[in-house]
Amino acid sequence: xxxxxxxxxxxxRRSAVLAVALSGTALLALSACTPSQSSxxxxxxxxxxxxxxxxxxxxxxxxxxxxxTKEVEKKFNIKFDWQTTTQDSSVAPEKRQxxxxxxxxxxxxxxxxxxxxxxxxxxxxxxxxxxxxxxxDLIKQYAPDIQKVLDKNPDxxxxxxxxxxxxxxxxxLAETLHIQYPAKLWMNTDWLKKLGLQMPKTTDDMTKVLExxxxxxxxxxxxxxxxxxxxxxxxxxxxxxxxxxxxxxxNPDKGTQSTTVxxxxxxxxxxxxxxxxxxxxxxxxxxxxxxxxxxxxTQNPAALxxxxxxxxxxxxxxxxxxxxYIFVSPGAKDGRDKQYDAVPPLTGPDxxxxxxxxxxxxxxxxxxxxxxxxxxxxxxxxxxVNYLFTEKGQLDGNFGPEGKxxxxxxxxxxxxxxxxxxxxxxLQLSQDEANAVQWGAxxxxxxNEAFRxxxxxxxxxxxxxxxxxxxxxxxxxxxxxxxxxxxxxSWRVWPDPAKATQVATAQTNIDNYVxxxxxxxxxxxxxxxxxxxxxxKGFDGLGLKDYLSTLxxxxxxxxx
Numbered sequence: 001x002x003x004x005x006x007x008x009x010x011x012x013r014r015s016a017v018l019a020v021a022l023s024g025t026a027l028l029a030l031s032a033c034t035p036s037q038s039s040x041x042x043x044x045x046x047x048x049x050x051x052x053x054x055x056x057x058x059x060x061x062x063x064x065x066x067x068x069t070k071e072v073e074k075k076f077n078i079k080f081d082w083q084t085t086t087q088d089s090s091v092a093p094e095k096r097q098x099x100x101x102x103x104x105x106x107x108x109x110x111x112x113x114x115x116x117x118x119x120x121x122x123x124x125x126x127x128x129x130x131x132x133x134x135x136x137d138l139i140k141q142y143a144p145d146i147q148k149v150l151d152k153n154p155d156x157x158x159x160x161x162x163x164x165x166x167x168x169x170x171x172x173l174a175e176t177l178h179i180q181y182p183a184k185l186w187m188n189t190d191w192l193k194k195l196g197l198q199m200p201k202t203t204d205d206m207t208k209v210l211e212x213x214x215x216x217x218x219x220x221x222x223x224x225x226x227x228x229x230x231x232x233x234x235x236x237x238x239x240x241x242x243x244x245x246x247x248x249x250x251n252p253d254k255g256t257q258s259t260t261v262x263x264x265x266x267x268x269x270x271x272x273x274x275x276x277x278x279x280x281x282x283x284x285x286x287x288x289x290x291x292x293x294x295x296x297x298t299q300n301p302a303a304l305x306x307x308x309x310x311x312x313x314x315x316x317x318x319x320x321x322x323x324x325y326i327f328v329s330p331g332a333k334d335g336r337d338k339q340y341d342a343v344p345p346l347t348g349p350d351x352x353x354x355x356x357x358x359x360x361x362x363x364x365x366x367x368x369x370x371x372x373x374x375x376x377x378x379x380x381x382x383x384x385v386n387y388l389f390t391e392k393g394q395l396d397g398n399f400g401p402e403g404k405x406x407x408x409x410x411x412x413x414x415x416x417x418x419x420x421x422x423x424x425x426x427l428q429l430s431q432d433e434a435n436a437v438q439w440g441a442x443x444x445x446x447x448n449e450a451f452r453x454x455x456x457x458x459x460x461x462x463x464x465x466x467x468x469x470x471x472x473x474x475x476x477x478x479x480x481x482x483x484x485x486x487x488x489x490s491w492r493v494w495p496d497p498a499k500a501t502q503v504a505t506a507q508t509n510i511d512n513y514v515x516x517x518x519x520x521x522x523x524x525x526x527x528x529x530x531x532x533x534x535x536x537k538g539f540d541g542l543g544l545k546d547y548l549s550t551l552x553x554x555x556x557x558x559x560x
Contacts, residue, residue, distance in 0.1 A: 169365020246275025397443025417453030
């Protein structure tokens with residue numbers, strides 16, 4: 001089930017300010033025109049639905065000819081008119097926003113959260129404009145599997161339900177364990193064995209290991225060419241190390257750099273606290289000792305991968321990353337892709353050993369019906385999405401038809417989750433084969449923990465076929481180290497649309513300020529002793545007080 005391509009794509013960023021600006025432009029344009037209802041609004045329910053859909057399709061994929069498309073066309077009597085964009089997150093958001101601004105938008109949207117989707121503010125404003133169709137009655141009448149998830153999963157219901165009690169769009173539900181703990185560090189355990197070292201457990205241990213990587217010639221080439229520790233500008237190494245001093249909620253995998261937490265029930269940030277300062281001091285000590293690669297905070301993932309895939313001897317000792325295939329290619333001839341194992345959360349000098357937790361799903365809407373859809377089209381569309389909430393729909397949509405994309409598990413197969421029985425297995429199609437028969441990430445609507453855990457997986461952790469199990473087992477080291485009392489449940493909180501632009505701008509400014517100053521303190525252009533007080537004071541000029549107050553109001557409303 002794991003997709004290297006999908007996981008890398010998750011790491012792409014888009015500017016929050018740009019998204020809000022585009023959203024505002026689109027909605028302004030919508031308010032200036034009156035979208036026309038379909039002339040087929042009174043079509044008889046059950047007739048052929050003519051459904052125009054905007055979607056993101058992968059490279060080499062053609063949704064019009066795709067086998068899963070043909071399956072659902074026949075099953076729900078739908079004729080699709082596809083309007084597509086790529087899965088490039090630097091392009092797709094703008095195309096969607098321009099389409100909305102034109103007023104010539106489709107009947108429905110089917111989107112992928114890590115590419116682009118409607119955020120909560122988009123959904124509320126489109127509802128106010130009458131563009132987004134309420135789904136509550138459609139779900140109750142035609143979508144029992146969606147209703148079942150809404151009834152049984154309070155987090156999903158909160159993500160989907162607007163403050164007025166109506167559902168104007170549906171987000172995907174994805175409970176992938178290794179993505180829920182994104183701030184990991186991977187270390188070359190072959191080097192540990194060669195140097196007679198144990199996996200580090202404390203911050204002091206880590207310093208000693210990295211010093212040995214730098215000075216002990218673990219790659220055996222007689223040169224001091226080893227890189228003890230690296231990272232990239234997307235998967236910054238700060239959260240992993242900061243968690244040994246103070247809980248760090250930053251989620252590099254989703255581009256969330258805010259340090260927003262709950263402090264005894266009050267919304268707060270971590271980046272102006274003493275624990276944050278101590279964490280920066282420790283990371284600076286590694287920097288000053290030459291144990292962190294000079295490009296670790298600024299290089300892109302491709303540059304990190306060049307270090308991991310260096311021709312000749314292995315030079316990379318450890319790296320912060322969601323998973324090791326980001327920085328070392330699978331199936332390497334010298335076996336280096338098998339050398340990296342996850343480092344458990346480090347224990348800091350005061351006993352902290354946190355792990356960052358990130359909710360696996362993104363609030364907002366990946367499925368949204370517009371007022372262009374006739375009643376017949378609405379019914380067909382909600383039946384289609386309901387199918388994506390069933391086990392059969394998930395399997396066929398994600399993998400392709402039974403016998404080609406997936407198969408029932410055999411008696412001897414072991415499930416990913418050792419506590420459950422294996423139910424199915426992915427038949428591992430080539431990219432071209434997959435493009436022809438599956439929707440992939442476009443159909444991932446109900447991949448709950450039970451579904452993912454029941455997939456049969458090979459038991460060889462270091463073979464590429466067993467990679468999902470390798471990540472699952474590695475994540476067990478981090479699971480349970482999050483501080484639940486400090487997690488700000490952003491996925492359950494709907495912001496006030498009237499303050500959306502103000503909040504987005506403030507968050508972007510605060511995030512940039514935190515990131516820039518963290519790097520300045522670590523690299524020495526600012527002094528943690530003499531410049532810290534001015535840094536803390538600087539948050540006042542960024543509107544931190546109003547920002548936290550607005551989030552607090554939204555959070556308090558979400559609990560009612």
